[in-house]
Amino acid sequence: MAKVSFRTNILLKSIIGKDLITDDNIAVLELVKNSFDAGSNEAKIIFRDVITELSTKEYKKYNQSKIILRDTGSGMSEYDLINKWLNIAYSEKKSKKEEFNRQLAGNKGVGRFSCDRLGKSLVIYTKKNDEPFLKLSIDWTEFEKVDDIEKNIQDVDFELDKIPIEQYVKETQLEKFEEGTTLFISNLREDWDLSKIQSLKRQLERFINPNQNFEAESFDVIIKADEFKKIERGLPESEKINGVVKNRIFNKLDFKATYIKANISEDGKTITTVLRDRGNEIFTLKEHNPFDLLKDIEVNIYYLNPYSKAYFKRQTGIRSVDFGSIFLFINGFRIPPYGDQGNDWLGMELRKGQGHSRFLGTREVIGRIEINGVELDDEKEDFFIISNRSGVDNNKHYEQLTKNSAPYGYYFKTFRRLERFVDEGIKWDSTPLKESAIEKKVLDDKNWNEGKEEYKEDLLTRNKRVISIIEKIINAKNDEIISLSINKELVTELADEQAKKAKAEIDSIVGQLNNKTLSSEQITQLINDLKSSENEIENFPGQASQIELLKKEQSKLKLELEKKFEETKELEDEAIRLEEEAKKLQEELELEKEKNTYLKTSSRTLTEDAKGLVHNIKITSRKISSSVDNLYDKILNDSYTKNSLLKSLGAIKFQSEKANKISKIITRSNFKTDRNAQIADVVQYIKQYIEIYSDIYPRNELEFKIVEKDTSLTKKFSVLDMSVVLDDLISNSEKAGASLIEIDMTNPSKEELRILFSDDGKGVAEKFLEDEKSKNKIFELGITTTNGGSGIGLNSVREGLKSMNGTIKLIGNNVKLKGACFEIIIK
Template sequence: MAENLQFKVSSALKNIIGRELITDDFIAVFELVKNAFDAYAKEVRIIFREDKIIIIDDGKGMDYDDLINKWLFLAYSAKREGEEDKGFESNGFKNYRDKIETKKFYAGAKGIGRFSCDRLGDELKLITKRAASNSRTEQLTINWKDFEVDAKEEFINIHVKHETLESVEYSGFKHGTILEISKLNSDWPREKKLELKHSLEKLINPFDLFDGKLHPGEKTFTILIESENDLEQDQLEKLERNKVNGPVQNFIFETLNLKTTQIRTEINESGEYITTELIDRGIPIYKIKEKNKTSPRLSNIKYHLFYLNRAAKINFKKVMGVDSVSFGSVFLYRNGFRVYPFGEEKEDSLGLDRRKQQKVFQLLGTRDLIGRIEIIDESNIFKETSSRDGGLIRTPSYYQLVDIFYEKCLKRLEKYVVSIQWQLEEDKWREDLSVLNNLDTKTKILRLISNLADSKDIVLLDYNKNFLNIIEEKLSEATPEVFENLTKIAAKTNDNSLTQEINKATKEYERFRKAAERTIREEKEEKARVEEELEEKKSENIFLKSIATRDFDQMIGMLHQVGIYAETIDIHLNRLFKKVKNGLHIEAQELSDVLQKIIFENNKILSFARFASKADYKREEQLTKEDLVSFIREYVKNIEENYRVLGLCLEVKGDLNANFIKQFKPIEIMIIVDNFLSNSKKHGARKVEFLFHKISSKELEIRVKDDGKGLDKTIEKPIEIFEKGFTTTAGSGLGLFHVKQILEELNGSISLNPELEKGIEFIIRISQ
């Protein structure tokens, strides 16, 4: 005969849904704060006392029935079942109900968040009072250890003490909930409290103010931290953020809004359209709209990314007192509350850094970005893991969310940052667009916008007509591509006035072009005539004639280089002299090696002498076209023994078979290498590394890194070290100036890696 049976629930279940599920103290506090938010609280106070944490909110509170039928009902969620606000329609709740707005969704809805108290301490005293007329103050006292005595004891048989109170010790308490958690499971030193405060800053979406959701001055939801033991130390802190006591607030994003490059991508409430807007340091660049064809289930989602250049990172640290990389990266908010671990330092939940490793210099990673993904999820299609620190459950909707993040937001930001901003090294240090305000860069931006406008699925809503008004620039420097792109944009935006301006400018440009072609043709003819006359003349006193026209800076650079080679010869000769003077025996082989090194350096000086005197000029300054990587590798190999005896080890790494064919003067490449090695030796380096990376078939990157003393900390603007005459040693300040000069002639550039902690690293980029 069949019979009905029931599950028995062990008291050990408390650990499973308590401290074993919520494994992080901060997550436990977050869950309790979110419960207060769901209870319509305007303010939450987190109070630290000796071996006690008290969390007080001014929300709607609970009555006796709520405690029995909701709070003590394990895994039951009135929020999920739609019963949370039932009863608020009665007159008893009228005054409080009139002060609040009806919630569309809740921060927590699993029915187990209350067990976060078990994570924090062994004992809980819950005091609560309903926001209604004639309500009473109820109290529950729970010792979580009672559930751990005997796992065979059933959960329902563990008693929880209930009392009705006449009064409470907390002044000003009218309604809401008080959680007194004692016999804490872990210590809470000052550093941990500050870390909690900094994490709470990011618990509630800090970007809402800039999305127009909150009104300045309106009190919406405030979190306060109180710790009497930290008041004295707080008095010594200048930065409010580094004080334990006080309101939790996030104030950095207003600054970022004005001084960074940002992109906003939004899926509208119906899920039909996606809008994307790119803004660069306060200047709108473009705004587009397209149909949401790939993810029709997604709606009411916003992506907001900030790219931080060097200037923005410095500004961030000044305001926040912490490096941007330590603050976090791309956070995710669901219904206004943060989902962990998205955005945490060293967390790569969206795979940004794994992706960046594939193309280090072409993609953005967590160190470059700060931002958020905000989901308004009324349909509950996104679900958090029960542990609350495992992010979102991986569903098809989640993967669509990430796909749009990459395709419609991040990649468009990268297209602008990498192809435009990163091409101008100086722009990394600017808080405005002054470096981009030139015809070449504006042409690139126009090309980017034109390519977007070319798509039949994209509507160009707006672009910056003032910043991109190339027609008012020098038409003689423009290209036909500029007019083609402007014509496309004018057609896409139905801008008739712009079309008329373009037609007028095109005609003027054609006149400039024809006049320029005629001038060039005449100059070529004149040049050919002069060269023919010069060829017929005798080359008397060639040096005196040539030095009058030779670039004076180049001659100074040569003298500086001769000094480097002479200094190396001097070192070798002094070592021999000391051995002879001290009566030390010198082996024939050792003497032969030293003399060979001296001859090697002396030959370099003779080459410069021949070059400077113009004797055999063509042979010494002859351009060669070959693999630049192989040339540098072989040259370093030839000189590495000379530097090894001086205590400097040379290494060549990276794409050694890059086969980067480039036209260059061998002597100038030797000058570049020798200057780097001379500087490294002066700054106490023991090792110099040359790292080659072929970015593309037309671009080569060379990184030269040493382990010396590095850049002088007193240098405020590192770019100054490439200026003529700049030095922090007894040198002439010409070496790096000469290197920069040669590289620019090679269609190259040089910069510093400012993030290197020890030594120095030069970054060279050479284009075909």
């Protein structure tokens, strides 16, 4: 039997290189990790000749663009290059685990193939301390010959040279270094414009742990892209690309947001949880760790209220929702894509959608989970990073960390405490303003500070509730808790504030009691205010000496208020009794007065002088009216119309009619008030006016029919003007030969009266019925509907109705009766 074995075709390079690592930003991150693992204090990413005018097709074929990654780490010897770097999948990190006092970031031995993802050519310049300067050149396209089935990876040779340092400086145009590695990647596979480099910077900001939780010196990532420096001058700080990449966001939020931090100790025995709010520590809890597979893990979660979101955008230039949510860091470096926008790896959005408005989602929180001391070994049970860098393996460790149903994993155990605090403690920090309005205020106001924030409740009420529900927030059994420390300073501060508030309320009540003549209702309100103050003190979390003293003062004041209430109530009851007696007498007087109200007349009560005055007013009014009619006849029979003169005469006619009406109603009680506007029921006035119309015109043989059912409209109007309106309409009906007039009154709405005034006369001429314009013409000054008429009557009706916010229009003939029908609307 023949023995066979696998062969390593040259296309394996692409499988573990550019095809495996499909994201340029992740490729750069892998190289940065290698610099970190090499003990370097920095990784410098340099872009050269990346601004191009080539077409996409030309660029893919060949370009001059370069990415240079340089570090000052330990460098590599010739042995390291041949036996380690060129040994596919070999990684001494699997055995070392830690070097340069750092937990190593990489582990798979394929990060070096990130160079293939970025560019077609690679030159490695490296130097180990006290060893020669080495140069290794690789052309990745040599491995991309699809049809060469016989060629294996190991069949492709590279040039490895020892070079003087001066050659390095000449070829790279970089400064000398004593130890470290430079990766010179050229003929790039993708176009790196400004937006792409900005995207890389944002990703690197997320990749770097804000705590710099490294046991040795700090590690900086620096981007250098000189081609874009001129463009950068007009950009905000958050959009610039040159300089040190820093993740400062979480530290800046410490005093702006509500957040919780939980830490599993390095030995995995305990969990310490600290909850902070607006710069104040609320509690510190130490408890036994129920997660046997988890140790040395820290969870930080920040709740962003509308103001915190606005601060976030002001500091970073981007919205928090665009930044991401909960990121995962292992051994100091972030594991993508966890926490990216739209990546709900913890199932928070799914949980919120299935559950309640009380749940927090990815839009309300940002944070990080930091897992340290992870042994990145395939053979050991621990968190395990997948080779294509797209996350970690969903094993038992991962489940204990992320389980989002009971019994909850470590993250949700912590997260749900914050969630209860937000919902039941601070009530979501609700504001009276919309989120968009808050963002605009914070971004536009250069002098904005936290003192300008507006919330629906005061800070004292909010913080009292916070302290009172700590046990509910923690939700732990006594045997699980090792220690619990509540911020005593905060409790004392709240007690002082509560005492000041209660004292001020007491002083205010005493002041009102001593300085005012109070009603029983006002005293009742003071008693209720005092009860509210008592409840606030009674429910105060923890008691202090000043609170106890205030309780006694409140009790004494309560007795005084109750005594004052009884005395005041007795006096008020007596006043009410006397008032009711007076009211009864007034009602009896009003009944007598009603006999002579509105339109009820009694000329027998007039003196002889008054009767003579009434007679003279009637004669004078009729003479004025007759004279005006004669004048109109002469003007209308002329060959022209003097409209302005007609208007003046119309006013004289209208006033004369008013004088005539005075003579008709002056015998009524309170007749003086009829001359001016007064408040009355329009419907009742019309009914009473029509009822006694035969008394005003004794020879009138017209029959009147009033139609209404519970109709009314009470308003302020001139009853004299209304009399003129009715008289003119009735006069027109008489001239049209009517024997019956019907007045139909209804309420289309509570504030509106509709009157249909109809008669059985001969109606109006057809020329006034052609269209709406013709119908309106009938109300114009000088237009008459009867032979020998003046054309003033209907115009006077319209003007009179205007004074009481009324309108009139002609409906037509044969609407209700055979004659004309007018519609009057009064509001």
